[in-house]
Amino acid sequence: MKKSLYATAGSALALALLAYSLPASADVTVFADINKTKDITVTENITINKTVLITATIDVLYRSAAEADAIVNQTTTNHDVDSSFEQLDPGIDLSAVNDFGIHLLATMTDSVNDNQGIVGVNQDVGNMSNQGNQVSLAVATPADGSVPEANQPVLINSQSEAHQNNTNNAVWHGEVPAPEGQIEFATGPNESASIDTSINDNVGIVNVNQNAGNMNNQANSEALAVAISLAGVALSEAALGQVNSNPDNESNGFTAVFEFGVEKNASMTGSLNGNTGVGGVNQAAGNMANQANIFSASFIDGGGAVGLGTP
Amino acid sequence: MKKILLAGVAGCALFVVNSASADVNVLANIDKTKTITVTENITITKTVDLTAVVDVTPGKAAESTGVVNQTNYGNEACGNCAEKLDTISGSINDSNGIVNVNQSSGNMNNQGNAVSIAWDAVRPPTVPPPPDNQPPSTPGASGFANSQAHLDQKNGAFLAPPTETGGEPTLTSDPNLVDTVNLVFRDAVITDSINGNTGIVGVNQSVGQMNNQANQVSLAVSLLGDTHEGGVALSEADLGQLNVSNSAHESDSAPLDTTDIQIGINKAATMTGSVSNNVGIVGVNQGAGNMANQGNNVSAAFVVVGGSL
Numbered sequence: 115m116k117k118s119l120y121a122t123a124g125s126a127l128a129l130a131l132l133a134y135s136l137p138a139s140a141d142v143t144v145f146a147d148i149n150k151t152k153d154i155t156v157t158e159n160i161t162i163n164k165t166v167l168i169t170a171t172i173d174v175l176y177r178s179a180a181e182a183d184a185i186v187n188q189t190t191t192n193h194d195v196d197s198s199f200e201q202l203d204p205g206i207d208l209s210a211v212n213d214f215g216i217h218l219l220a221t222m223t224d225s226v227n228d229n230q231g232i233v234g235v236n237q238d239v240g241n242m243s244n245q246g247n248q249v250s251l252a253v254a255t256p257a258d259g260s261v262p263e264a265n266q267p268v269l270i271n272s273q274s275e276a277h278q279n280n281t282n283n284a285v286w287h288g289e290v291p292a293p294e295g296q297i298e299f300a301t302g303p304n305e306s307a308s309i310d311t312s313i314n315d316n317v318g319i320v321n322v323n324q325n326a327g328n329m330n331n332q333a334n335s336e337a338l339a340v341a342i343s344l345a346g347v348a349l350s351e352a353a354l355g356q357v358n359s360n361p362d363n364e365s366n367g368f369t370a371v372f373e374f375g376v377e378k379n380a381s382m383t384g385s386l387n388g389n390t391g392v393g394g395v396n397q398a399a400g401n402m403a404n405q406a407n408i409f410s411a412s413f414i415d416g417g418g419a420v421g422l423g424t425p
Numbered sequence: 426m427k428k429i430l431l432a433g434v435a436g437c438a439l440f441v442v443n444s445a446s447a448d449v450n451v452l453a454n455i456d457k458t459k460t461i462t463v464t465e466n467i468t469i470t471k472t473v474d475l476t477a478v479v480d481v482t483p484g485k486a487a488e489s490t491g492v493v494n495q496t497n498y499g500n501e502a503c504g505n506c507a508e509k510l511d512t513i514s515g516s517i518n519d520s521n522g523i524v525n526v527n528q529s530s531g532n533m534n535n536q537g538n539a540v541s542i543a544w545d546a547v548r549p550p551t552v553p554p555p556p557d558n559q560p561p562s563t564p565g566a567s568g569f570a571n572s573q574a575h576l577d578q579k580n581g582a583f584l585a586p587p588t589e590t591g592g593e594p595t596l597t598s599d600p601n602l603v604d605t606v607n608l609v610f611r612d613a614v615i616t617d618s619i620n621g622n623t624g625i626v627g628v629n630q631s632v633g634q635m636n637n638q639a640n641q642v643s644l645a646v647s648l649l650g651d652t653h654e655g656g657v658a659l660s661e662a663d664l665g666q667l668n669v670s671n672s673a674h675e676s677d678s679a680p681l682d683t684t685d686i687q688i689g690i691n692k693a694a695t696m697t698g699s700v701s702n703n704v705g706i707v708g709v710n711q712g713a714g715n716m717a718n719q720g721n722n723v724s725a726a727f728v729v730v731g732g733s734l
Contacts, residue, residue: 158463165470176479177567178655178728183662190668192598193581193716197676198606214676215689218714225615227701234640234721238633239613239694239713241673242580246718247708250574250662251725254655268655269477321721325714328673335664347477 176346178268184250184337186276186406190329193242196286214288220307220326229316234334238325240305240398242283247321247394248335250274255342268346274337274410277355283329285401287373304376307399311384320393321407327378327400331356334394336409352410358402371401479657483569483647487545490572491643491724495535496579497716499599502532502634505678506607506688511632511713512614513699519621525640529631531712533601535578538627538708539641545570547650567728568647568656574663574724578637580716581669600670601635603715606678607688613713617698624705627721631712633692635671638719640708645726656728666718673715 197214220239234247254268287304307326321334339348380399394407509530517526525538545568581601584594613632627640647656675690694713708721 156461156463158461159466160464161466161468163468163470165472167472176477176655177481178657179477179479180658180660180726180728182660182724182726184664184724185662186664186666188666188668188718192670193668193672195673195675198604198674198678215687216675217689217691219693219695220713221693221695221697223695223697225696225699225701229701229707230704232706232723233700233703234707234723235696235700235709235711236638236719236721237694237696237711238636238717238719239692240717241714242668242671242716243714244578244666244668244718245710246576246664246666246720246722248576248662248664248720248722249724250660251723252570252572252658252660253726254658254728255730269479323719325717329668331666333664335662337662339660 176267176269178254178341180252180254180268180270180339180341182250182252182272182337182339184248184274184335186246186248186333186335188244188246188277188331188333189279190242190244190331191279191281191283193329194284195241195328196284216287216304218305218326220324222308222312222324223310224312226313226320226322227315229320230318232319233316234321236323240325240330241328243325243330243332245323245325246333246335247323248333249319250337251340252338253340268341268414270339270341270346270412270414271349272337272339272410272412273351274335274408275353276333276335276406276408278331278333278357278404278406280329280331280358280402280404283402285328285371285373287376304378305399306379307397308379309382309385309397313386313389313393313395315388316393317390319391320389322395324397327398327403329401330398330403331405332396332398333406334396335406336392339412341414346414348412348414350410350412352408354406354408356404356406358404481567481655481657483567483656485545485647485649486569487543487645487647488571489541489543489643489645491539491541491574491641493537493539493576493639493641495537495577495637495639496583497533497535497635497637498579498581498583498601500533500635501602501604503604504532505605506609507605508609509611509632510614511612511630512616513618513628513630514614514616515618517619517622517626517628520624520626521622522624524622524624525627527629531631531633531636533635534631534633535637536629536631537639538629539639540625541642542644543646545647547648567654568649570645570647570656570726570728571659572643572645572724572726573661574641574643574722576639576641576663576720576722577665578639578718578720579667580635580637580718581671582667598670600672601716602671603634603673603675605675605690608690608692609688610691610693611713612693612695613711615696615699615711619700619707619709620702622703622705622707626703626705626707628709630710633712633717634715636712636714636717636719638710638712640710640721641723642706643724647728649728649730655730658726658728660724660726662722662724664720664722666720668716668718671716
């Protein structure tokens with residue numbers, strides 16, 4: 115009996131071991147619908163400091179070069195325009211004065227037409243304005259084709275840069291109809307800038323600034339480098355920075371622009387037509403504006419077609 | 426028994442060595458929501474060095490420099506009922522050459538016209554050469570023309586000189602003040618003027634207060650005749666306008682009673698039928714306001730092969 119038990123156990127163990135010794139395999143198909151909501155917030159802070167050093171070596175010798183630079187800086191700051199403190203009745207409540215009767219008109223009619231060359235016009239009837247027109251021009255006509263070095267290239271470079279800064283200014287204007295029994299003010303807007311039938315059919319460079327407002331920066335600036343050659347290198351750069359911030363002046367108790375009943379018109383009619391060349395026009399009837407037209411051009415003409423003559 | 430134990434151990438070893446395997450196909454639908462916030466701070470410093478060699482030795486040169494500085498500060502104008510009129514009518518027409526005009530009936534105005542010209546002409550054949558004791562000219566060589574025009578206008582501030590201990594000039598504020606009531610008119614008028622001129626024309630007109638007005642032309646010309654050589658032309662123009670801390674108090678006067686006449690401030694800058702048909706360089710400044718900086722600044726440099734004017 116004991117041997118039988120041993121034999122049986124041994125057989126069972128042998129079968130079990132035999133069964134486990136074979137690799138199990140199964141074909142299983144699983145169908146699953148998984149709804150998964152996953153919110154991932156990734157915050158990446160990337161700081162890149164890039165230093166680019168470009169050394170450009172152009173393996174040519176120039177026979178001619180032209181370089182023009184034009185730089186404009188305009189700043190108007192810490193101004194105030196308001197009622198006449200000194201002349202008002204000292205006993206009057208300043209805040210009750212709301213009738214200033216200010217009428218400023220800048221008008222240009224049938225003007226700045228049919229000119230040739232460089233024209234700059236500034237017209238101002240306002241307060242604390244900066245108005246500038248600037249032209250920088252460099253022209254080189256290089257060696258022509260009758261000498262062996264004739265086709266040496268030309269290098270031209272132009273840069274026109276301007277910065278305008280308008281900060282910490284204050285305007286206080288008030289205008290209401292006169293009370294019954296008083297003489298009415300002159301009709302029309304308080305501050306008006308108009309250009310009519312003007313700045314037409316000019317050839318060349320024409321710049322115009324017109325201002326009837328307060329604390330405005332107006333600029334037109336051109337830098338032109340011109341060469342007549344068969345080949346060459348032309349570089350041009352224009353940069354314009356304008357800052358208008360913090361229109362506030364606490365010294366007089368008023369802030370920024372405080373206007374009521376004020377009419378302003380800036381109009382341009384039948385103007386700026388038929389011109390050839392480069393031009394910039396700024397027109398302002400408001401307050402604390404930065405206005406600029408900046409132009410930089412370097413051009414090389416291979417056939418003398420720019421009107422400067424054939425070398 | 427010993428044999429059975431050995432067989433069991435062997436079986437366990439086989440059990441450990443062999444592993445189960447299955448082919449599983451999984452189909453899944455996954456909805457995914459992902460929020461990504463990226464903050465990039467990029468600083469790029471770019472430096473470009475461009476080296477250009479102009480292989481010429483100028484034998485002729487023209488250099489012109491113009492510098493205009495206008496400063497207007499610390500002034501006060503109290504011009505009640507001060508009616509003023511500036512008029513240019515039927516004037517500055519059909520002129521040739523250089524014409525500069527300033528007109529002002531206002532107060533504390535800076536007005537300027539500056540012209541600088543360097544003209545390196547070609548010696549005509551009929552003109553004798555320089556004497557022997559003079560350095561000979563070098564006809565046939567290349568040319569060089571350099572022009573600079575610097576215009577600086579300050580209103581309400583000035584550059585204080587350095588202290589006795591040295592240092593740099595300090596920008597100092599000293600405001601201008603206008604305190605005015607009741608102007609029936611204050612007009613700047615240009616009518617049928619500045620027409621048909623040839624050359625360089627600069628006009629300033631101011632009926633207002635504390636205005637800076639300037640026209641500047643700097644011109645450098647190098648003419649190379651028949652030399653057929655090239656040259657270098659450099660031009661630079663700088664315009665700085667600073668307007669600081671000024672006050673304009675203009676209004677009606679305080680009404681004395683309900684029948685008091687209210688006049689107010691009435692100003693006009695008018696340009697009619699003007700600045701037309703000109704040839705050359707024209708700069709015009711017209712002001713009827715207060716504390717304005719107005720400037721026209723021109724710098725030009727020419728190197729002209731074949732020119733012989």
